[in-house]
Structures are given as structure tokens and as C-alpha cells.
Amino acid sequence: MTTFVSVNSQTIVRGVIRDAVSQQPLQSVSIYFKGGKGVTSSSDGSYMLATENTRLTVVQFSYVGYKTVSKTLIPNKEQVIDILLEVSDAKSNVVVKTNKRGKYSNKNNPAVELIRQVIDNKDKNRISAYDYVSYEQYEKMEVLLTKTPEKLLNNKFLKNFKFVFQNNDTTKIQGRAMLPVYINEISSQKYYRKNPEKKTTYIIAEKEVNFGEYLDVKGINSYLERMYEDVDVYQNNISLLSNQFLSPIADMAPTFYRFYIADTTEVDGVELVRLNFAPRNLNDLLFKGTLFVTLDGNYSVQKLVMSISKHANLNFVRELHVNQDFEKGQDGRFHLALSNTIVEFALAESAKTGIVGERTVSFKSFTINQPQADSIYKGDAVVRIGSQNAASDTFWQAHRSPPLSEAEVKVYSNIDSLTHLKSFKTFMDVATLLMAGYKSFGGYEVGPVNSFYSFNPVEGLRTRIGGRTTPRFNRNIYLENYVAYGFKDQKWKYYGAVAYSFNHSSIYAYPLNYLKLGYQRDTKIPGQELQFVVEDNFLLSFKRGNNDRWLYNSIFKTEYVREFGKDFGYTLGFKNWKQTPAGIISYLKPDGSSLVNVPNLTTTELSAEFTWAPHRQFYQGKRFRIPIINKYPIFKFRFITGIKGLVKGEYNYQNLNLTIDKRLMLSQLGFADVKLEGGNIFGKVPYPLMTVHRANQTYSYQLESYNLMNFLEFVSDHYAAFSIDQHFNGFFLNKIPLLKKLKWREVASAKVLYGGVRDENNPDLNLSTIKFPVDKQTGLPTTYSLNKSPYIEVSVGVSNILKLLRIDFVKRLTYLDHPEVTEWGIRTRVKFDF
Incomplete structure (x- = not known):
């Protein structure tokens, strides 16, 4: 029974x-x-x-x-x-038969004529067709495991976690038991006004599974939001899994899709046509499925069911389904009532275990053309008016649509119990060490492990050990330190810093609001400011050419960092920097008819940096935040002033820098990451204080650097740069027999750098400033200013090799007469993409 x-x-x-x-x-x-x-x-x-x-x-x-x-x-x-x-x-029921196996043509095709009617009427079926719209929205984001391996269930190290693995949900897909491990629920009220256009979301309540300090749940949710964006079939492009899929009713849909009329019927007094569609090329990022279209003159979408072809050029995606139901509104038009997106991920098609991500959004109380008070409309903003995890069970039972299954309800208490198990904490400590490179000892964590050992020509073998405190040590005060030793130069290096958090949370997690003081004595390659890795990372020790241009730095730095919302932030800083040349670098300055050695330079700087990044998202790592790139630009402006006489500062100058980053979404042509950058230094400065352009002498392809430029090859006191990194997502290779089975993707890039050195800072014209370095054996220069010609390098390549490898053929086009120049090279980059 x-x-x-x-x-x-x-x-x-x-x-x-x-x-x-x-x-x-x-x-x-x-x-x-x-x-x-x-x-x-x-x-x-x-x-x-x-x-x-x-x-x-x-x-x-x-x-x-x-x-x-x-x-x-x-x-x-x-x-x-x-x-x-x-x-x-x-x-x-009238059935319109079509020979789907015959030759397909858009000409005289009634299905194409119908879809063009739908395209022509898109504007009046969007929310933007109304002056005012308001509705209540319930959203659920869930992550599940499709199958838990028996070996995992019987593992003695996980025996205490069995109660979690036994909470299977069979309501998602009939006949398949899945294990929910993460749920996020949001109840909100949405308001839209057409003129001036504003769309404001008020979050009334939010509830989510909490894994404590071991996982950045907010970052996970931001990442999932980027992966599972709102599906609006009336837009030309639908963003999912960080890719763009052409909508079946996009303006160019008849060019890329095949359409067939299946049949017609009448539902609730509305005549409908069931319209099937499929991609012309199964490897393209397109959908297949069914549209139900009204024949009431509005040509609205009444229902949408679609999925992707198994041949589509996507990684790790076994299934992707989108189901949407629309309901008839007060004015007779149809608006979205329920949207469900479900994706199953697996390392391989034959893998027994996978991960399912499901996003369900329901809409009710849809009201049109009823204006609210002006104070309600706060622009394209999200306003939280309810506390997270504070709403009662009664509230959620009233606002969930559809309701949670028994397994979904239970996952909240299961994960809470799991995080309090000592065995789970031990397991996560080991996992954190392997994945993030840190090992926790109470309120102090040691790492990162990839910097414990490295080597370079100046220091030889280098060892390093260090770490930092966590909120478990103190929620306001944070300490960070390391010591390193070079066996060739036989010198100790070290770093120590203390920070005070004004918002009583980690200084590494959003939103930042802290004051930090630190002192560092260490080595550095001129011009290398690596954002996400440290120079003593072991993998970066392997370099091409001569890696013999180094500095010994002694830096005292104070900075105040503050972020407002997710869009705006600033950093105010003080820096006293003493730099001593090392390797083959010598600071030589004319003195009469001879050159004298300048043992070091000292500068004192005040700085201010401002960042504006609309709708920015990121995943919080142990040491840095990984940005989740979206379609919005990122602006950064930095101002630095050097003050002579302040704490032994030797120069007066001002340095302005502006960067603009933007991802251009190009539909079926993929996307392009574009960067514009410019800077200018006012004042008389020697070349070590100019902009040393970012070079790369490793064998990896670095997006932010010039991959065939040598270290300290070019300096400028004014410059402008442009770069573009184009990803075609297999647009061309998908159409080549045999090759399309590999699911490779084309990439291309170009980097152009204009710059120069003013006469007052040019050591060939100003004999009172430090000379550019020269090779001690040949006497030829090794550092240059950019003349009238720009530095240019381009590359073409293939990405998604084995689903993670990118290989570029890079060609340098200018300044080929410089010594030790590499005109071309093969560079690689490892990155997981969907």
C-alpha cells in the first residue's frame, strides 16, 4: 500500500x-x-x-x-x-500539415509570415507598452544533486552527513531522486513607470540556506542570478549561463530558426496557433521548442516551451529547459504569470552524477496604468525593506507560489544542523586548503600555499610563510603578515598590516569600509601590478627571455576604503615608497662628464581612487573578489600627487589615470571585452616614476598585459590604450563538418598603446634626470619611450579546447628592432566556460 x-x-x-x-x-x-x-x-x-x-x-x-x-x-x-x-x-482542431523533412524555405512559408507578425507586434506586448505596471513577484533559486554515488554515501569520512544525503526530492522530474543542497527565496513588489522610465524592486522578504563562513552564500546567489537571468522572450537576446541565446521571436529569428505551424485551437475563447521552431544549425546557441501565439490581433505569446539542442556549443550542460505561462490581463493582452528555467550540469554526458539549477518566478496581482506616488519610483534600483530570514513561516506559506516540497522545506534545517557538526568543519577546512590555499587555525589562517615556494634570478630560491586573521579573531581588527627569504641574495623580506573595520565585518567582503596601515619590504618587477595573484606564485616563476629587471621596495601605506551600495566606491591613500634597483637595473644620473649612481628613490604620495560599476556582481573568494562580468561598464579614476619634502619625498608631481571596461554582447557573434585607458603625469619625474607599461614574460595569455612586451621595455608620462578581446563562441567553427563536433570557439584580440615622454622628462634631452637603462654588455638601450608609432600586438586563437584551454597565436607588429624582442609566440590560458 x-x-x-x-x-x-x-x-x-x-x-x-x-x-x-x-x-x-x-x-x-x-x-x-x-x-x-x-x-x-x-x-x-x-x-x-x-x-x-x-x-x-x-x-x-x-x-x-x-x-x-x-x-x-x-x-x-x-x-x-x-x-x-x-x-x-x-x-x-485544425491541423496544418508540413513536410518537416523536405527542403525548408522562408519564402511563402505561413509559419514565417506568422512569426513576422509576432515580431512586428512585440513592442505592444512588453511591459514598456504601459505607462505604469505593478505586480507581486515570488522567486525561488534552487541547486540540487541529481544522484549521490553509493561510494560517497558509504564513505566513512561522511558517515555523519548521511541525514543530508537522505533528503531526496522526487517532485522535480518523475522517477528521478534529487538532493536539494541550496535554496534562496525572495518575495518582492515591483513597480514600473514609463516616463521617465524607472523600474524599482522592493524586497519584502528573503530566505536562504546558510553554510556559515565556509561558503560565500551571497556570492553564490549573485553568480546564480548572473547564470539564470530573467527570460524575456520579447527581447532579441536571452541571457543565460553567461551566454546570449537568440530569442525565437528576435528580429533576426527567421534567419537562424526554422518555423512550422503544428495546429490551431481555441482556449478560453482565444484562438491560438501552436508554432514549433528549431535552429537551422544545431551547434549554434539557439533554442528548439513550441510557441503558442494568439490570433486576436495582438499576436501575443500565450505559452512558451523550449530547450537547447544536445549539439549546442555549451560546456557541462546536459539539459536546459525554459517553460513560461502567460495569462490574460485586464486589457485582454497576455503577461507573464510563471517562468521556470531548469539546467542540468555534468562533467560529461555519460556522468552518473550531475548538478541541477532551477529558477522559478511567479507573478500575481498584475496591475496596469495605476500610478503610485513619485517616491515609489527610485530608478533601476533594488530596495530592501524586509530583514533577511526574518519573515515567519506563515508569511512564506501565503506568498510561495508554487509551494515548497517536503524535501525543500527540510533542506533549511538539514544544512543548519550540518554546519554545527565538528566533522563537517574539519572536512571544510581540508577542502578550503586544497581549493583556496588557506588552512585555518582558530582565528588565524595560513596561506596561500602557492606562494610558499618560488624562484627568480635575483632571489634564487625563495620561500615564504604568512597568513591573516579572520572575524573569529576579532570582528573589528584584522592582521596580515608574511616573511620570506631569498637564498641567492640572502635577504629577508616581510610584510605586516593592521586594519580596522568600521562595519564590523571582514575587510575582504562586500561592502568594504575599513582603514588599513601596512609596511612591506620585498621585491617587485617594475610595472607589475597583478590584481588576483602575487608575483611569488610558483607558476609565475617560469618566464621567457631575461627576467633580470627588479626592485627592492620599502613601502609604508595607509588607505581608507569605502563602498556605497554595489555601484560606487572610493579609496583614499597615503604611500611612502623607497625603491632600490636590483638585477641589471642601475639608476644612473649625469654629473658633469660622468654618470653617478643613485642608490634609491623615495616618494611620498597622496591618492584618491573612485570606482563606478553599475549593477556589479562578484563572488567572494578567500583573498579577493572574482568579478561576475555583466553588460554594464566599469569606470575607474585615480589621482595621485607626489609631495616633495614630506617624509623624505624627492619629487612633486600629479598623476591622473582613467580606465573604462565594457563587455559588448553581440548576440550570435558572441561578445567582446573592450578596455579604454589613459593617463598623464604632470611634473618633472625620472623614468622609474612614470607609467611602466604592463608586460608579460610568462607563457600564459594575460588579458591585462602586453604579452610580447618585455619587462620595463616602455615607459610614458602620457599615454592612451585600447584593447579588445573578441569571443565568437564557435560562430564559424560550428559550421565546419567534423570540427563542429569538437565545440572549439574562435577568439581574437588586439592591443594598441600610444604614449610618449615629454622633453622635460626625456633623459636624452634633460641631462639632469636618470638615464634609461642600457645593456651592460652591448650598451644598447633596454627601456624606451613610445615615439610617434604605437605599440601593437594582435592574436587569434581557439578556446574551449578540452572545455578549459585557450591557445593564442600572438603577433607583435611594431618596434621589432628592439633587442631581445619576440615577434610571435604561443600563449595559453586556462578557464572554465559554459
């Missing part, structure tokens, strides 16, 4: 829907309570529908071309009902 469990006094029905004759499962069947909301069946015909309203007892099954079936349920019970749908009477 089958036993059913009542969850929160809900009426629950589930089952599988099949064709009565062929016994094949039917996808996208509408299942709804008569007088209430509903869902659609999955690709395997399975469904699950629930309600807490005891008055809703009749559930209906409706599908275009089939007879509608009604079933009466027992309230507050869970029931399994499998349905066989029969084809409806031909008198009420």
Missing part, C-alpha cells in the same frame, strides 16, 4: 501525462486547479501541483490538440494521478 505525507496541510497531485495512443510522454501540458494557478509538464511528462486552498479540488489537464481532462481531488492529501490524453475532435 502506498503512503502519502501531508506537507503543511496541502493538496498535492503528481503523476505522468502520456498520449493515449502512442504512450509517449507529453511535454508542456497545462495542469491547473480550476479557479487557480497551474504548472506545465516536464520533458518526461511528469508534473507536480500543490495548493493550500481547500476549496480548489478540481484539477484540469489541457493541451493543444487534445481533449481537456478534469479530475476531482481529496483536499489535504497527496495523490498520484497518471493521465492519458486523447486527440480532440477534428471539428474543433
Whole structure:
């Protein structure tokens, strides 16, 4: 006998829907309570529908071309009902037959003519067609494991975690048990105004699974939001998984899609056409599926069911499905009522275990053309008016649509219990060491391990040990330190810093608000400011050419960092820097007819840096934040002034720098990352204080550097730079037989640098300043200013090799007469992409 469990006094029905004759499962069947909301069946015909309203007892099954079936349920019970749908009477259903295997053409194709009508009427079916819109939105983001390996369940190290692995959910896909491990729920109120255009979201309540200090849950949620963006079929491009998919009703859809009319029917007095679509090229980032289009003159979308081809040029994606239901509004037009996006990830198609991410968004109380007070409309902003995890269970039961399954409800308490287990904390400590490079000892963590050993020509073998405190040590005060030793130069290096957090949280996590003081004595390659890695990273020890231009630095630095919201931040700083040349570098200055050695330079600087990054997102790592790139630009402006006489500062100067980063989304042509940068130094300064342009002598391809430029090859006191990194996402290779099976993707880049040195700072014209370095054996210069010609390098390559490797052929086009120049090279980069 089958036993059913009542969850929160809900009426629950589930089952599988099949064709009565062929016994094949039917996808996208509408299942709804008569007088209430509903869902659609999955690709395997399975469904699950629930309600807490005891008055809703009749559930209906409706599908275009089939007879509608009604079933009466027992309230507050869970029931399994499998349905066989029969084809409806031909008198009420007109079937338009199309030979799908024949030669396809847009010309004289009624399906293409219909889709052009839908395209022409897109504007009046969008929210922007109304002057005012408001609605309530419920959003659920969930991550599940598709199968837990038996070996993992029986592992003795995980025996204490079995209660988590036993919380399987069978409501997602019929016949498959999945393990929910993360849930985030948001209840919000949305307001839209057309003129002036503003769209404001008020978050009323939010609830999410919390893994404590071991995982950045906010960062995970930001990453998932970027992966699972809102699906708006009326936009030309739909952003999912950090890629752009051409909408089936995009302006250019008839060029890339095939369309077929399946049949027509009438639902609730509205005549509909079921329109099937599929990509012309199965490897392109396009959808296949079905559109239900109204024939009421508005040509609205009434239902959308689509997925991707298994041949699409995506990595680690086994399945991707998007189901959307639209409902008729007050004015007779259709607006979105329910959107569900589900993606299954796996390392390989044959892998037994995978990860499913599901985002469900439901909309209700959709109201049009009812203006609110001006204070409601705060621009394209998100305003939180409710505390996180503070809403009661009663609130969520009233606002969840659809309700949670029993397994989803239980995951909150399971993860909370898990994070309090000593064995789990030990397990996460080991995982953190392996993945992030840090080992925690109470309130202090040692790392990163990849910097414990490195080597370079100046220091020879270099060892380093250090770490930093965590909020477990103190929520306001943070310490950081390391010591290093070079066995060739036989010198100790060290660093120590103390920071005070004004918002009583980690100084490495958003939003930053801290004051930090630090002193460092260490080596550095001139011009190298690596944002995400340190120079003594072991992998960066391997370099091409001569890596013999170094500095010994003694730096005292104070900075105040503050971020406002996610868009704006600034840093105010004080820096006293004593630099001593090392390696083959010597600071030589004319003195009469001879050159004298300048043992070191000391500067004292005040600085201010401002960053404006609209809608920026990031994942918080142990040591740095990984930006989640979106379509919005990032602006950074930096001002530095050197003050002579202050703490032994030797020069007066001002340095201005501006950078603009922007990702251009180019639909079927992929995307391009564009960077504009410019700077100017006012005042008389020697070349070590100028801009030393970023060079790369490693064998990796670095996006921010010039990959065939030598260290300290070019300096400027004014410059402008442009770079572009174009990813075609397989647009060309997808169309080449055999090659398209490899799912390789084309990349191309170009970097152009203009610059120069004014006469007053040019050592060939100003004999009172430090000379450019020369090779001690040949006497030829090794450092130059940019003349009238720019420095240019370009590259072409292939990415997604083995789903993680990018290989570029890089060519340097200018200044080929410089010594030790490499005109071309092969560079690699490792990166996981979807």
C-alpha cells in the first residue's frame, strides 16, 4: 500500500501525462486547479501541483490538440494521478500539415509570415507598452544533486552527513531522486513607470540556506542570478549561463530558426496557433521548442516551451529547459504569470552524477496604468525593506507560489544542523586548503600555499610563510603578515598590516569600509601590478627571455576604503615608497662628464581612487573578489600627487589615470571585452616614476598585459590604450563538418598603446634626470619611450579546447628592432566556460 505525507496541510497531485495512443510522454501540458494557478509538464511528462486552498479540488489537464481532462481531488492529501490524453475532435482542431523533412524555405512559408507578425507586434506586448505596471513577484533559486554515488554515501569520512544525503526530492522530474543542497527565496513588489522610465524592486522578504563562513552564500546567489537571468522572450537576446541565446521571436529569428505551424485551437475563447521552431544549425546557441501565439490581433505569446539542442556549443550542460505561462490581463493582452528555467550540469554526458539549477518566478496581482506616488519610483534600483530570514513561516506559506516540497522545506534545517557538526568543519577546512590555499587555525589562517615556494634570478630560491586573521579573531581588527627569504641574495623580506573595520565585518567582503596601515619590504618587477595573484606564485616563476629587471621596495601605506551600495566606491591613500634597483637595473644620473649612481628613490604620495560599476556582481573568494562580468561598464579614476619634502619625498608631481571596461554582447557573434585607458603625469619625474607599461614574460595569455612586451621595455608620462578581446563562441567553427563536433570557439584580440615622454622628462634631452637603462654588455638601450608609432600586438586563437584551454597565436607588429624582442609566440590560458 502506498503512503502519502501531508506537507503543511496541502493538496498535492503528481503523476505522468502520456498520449493515449502512442504512450509517449507529453511535454508542456497545462495542469491547473480550476479557479487557480497551474504548472506545465516536464520533458518526461511528469508534473507536480500543490495548493493550500481547500476549496480548489478540481484539477484540469489541457493541451493543444487534445481533449481537456478534469479530475476531482481529496483536499489535504497527496495523490498520484497518471493521465492519458486523447486527440480532440477534428471539428474543433485544425491541423496544418508540413513536410518537416523536405527542403525548408522562408519564402511563402505561413509559419514565417506568422512569426513576422509576432515580431512586428512585440513592442505592444512588453511591459514598456504601459505607462505604469505593478505586480507581486515570488522567486525561488534552487541547486540540487541529481544522484549521490553509493561510494560517497558509504564513505566513512561522511558517515555523519548521511541525514543530508537522505533528503531526496522526487517532485522535480518523475522517477528521478534529487538532493536539494541550496535554496534562496525572495518575495518582492515591483513597480514600473514609463516616463521617465524607472523600474524599482522592493524586497519584502528573503530566505536562504546558510553554510556559515565556509561558503560565500551571497556570492553564490549573485553568480546564480548572473547564470539564470530573467527570460524575456520579447527581447532579441536571452541571457543565460553567461551566454546570449537568440530569442525565437528576435528580429533576426527567421534567419537562424526554422518555423512550422503544428495546429490551431481555441482556449478560453482565444484562438491560438501552436508554432514549433528549431535552429537551422544545431551547434549554434539557439533554442528548439513550441510557441503558442494568439490570433486576436495582438499576436501575443500565450505559452512558451523550449530547450537547447544536445549539439549546442555549451560546456557541462546536459539539459536546459525554459517553460513560461502567460495569462490574460485586464486589457485582454497576455503577461507573464510563471517562468521556470531548469539546467542540468555534468562533467560529461555519460556522468552518473550531475548538478541541477532551477529558477522559478511567479507573478500575481498584475496591475496596469495605476500610478503610485513619485517616491515609489527610485530608478533601476533594488530596495530592501524586509530583514533577511526574518519573515515567519506563515508569511512564506501565503506568498510561495508554487509551494515548497517536503524535501525543500527540510533542506533549511538539514544544512543548519550540518554546519554545527565538528566533522563537517574539519572536512571544510581540508577542502578550503586544497581549493583556496588557506588552512585555518582558530582565528588565524595560513596561506596561500602557492606562494610558499618560488624562484627568480635575483632571489634564487625563495620561500615564504604568512597568513591573516579572520572575524573569529576579532570582528573589528584584522592582521596580515608574511616573511620570506631569498637564498641567492640572502635577504629577508616581510610584510605586516593592521586594519580596522568600521562595519564590523571582514575587510575582504562586500561592502568594504575599513582603514588599513601596512609596511612591506620585498621585491617587485617594475610595472607589475597583478590584481588576483602575487608575483611569488610558483607558476609565475617560469618566464621567457631575461627576467633580470627588479626592485627592492620599502613601502609604508595607509588607505581608507569605502563602498556605497554595489555601484560606487572610493579609496583614499597615503604611500611612502623607497625603491632600490636590483638585477641589471642601475639608476644612473649625469654629473658633469660622468654618470653617478643613485642608490634609491623615495616618494611620498597622496591618492584618491573612485570606482563606478553599475549593477556589479562578484563572488567572494578567500583573498579577493572574482568579478561576475555583466553588460554594464566599469569606470575607474585615480589621482595621485607626489609631495616633495614630506617624509623624505624627492619629487612633486600629479598623476591622473582613467580606465573604462565594457563587455559588448553581440548576440550570435558572441561578445567582446573592450578596455579604454589613459593617463598623464604632470611634473618633472625620472623614468622609474612614470607609467611602466604592463608586460608579460610568462607563457600564459594575460588579458591585462602586453604579452610580447618585455619587462620595463616602455615607459610614458602620457599615454592612451585600447584593447579588445573578441569571443565568437564557435560562430564559424560550428559550421565546419567534423570540427563542429569538437565545440572549439574562435577568439581574437588586439592591443594598441600610444604614449610618449615629454622633453622635460626625456633623459636624452634633460641631462639632469636618470638615464634609461642600457645593456651592460652591448650598451644598447633596454627601456624606451613610445615615439610617434604605437605599440601593437594582435592574436587569434581557439578556446574551449578540452572545455578549459585557450591557445593564442600572438603577433607583435611594431618596434621589432628592439633587442631581445619576440615577434610571435604561443600563449595559453586556462578557464572554465559554459
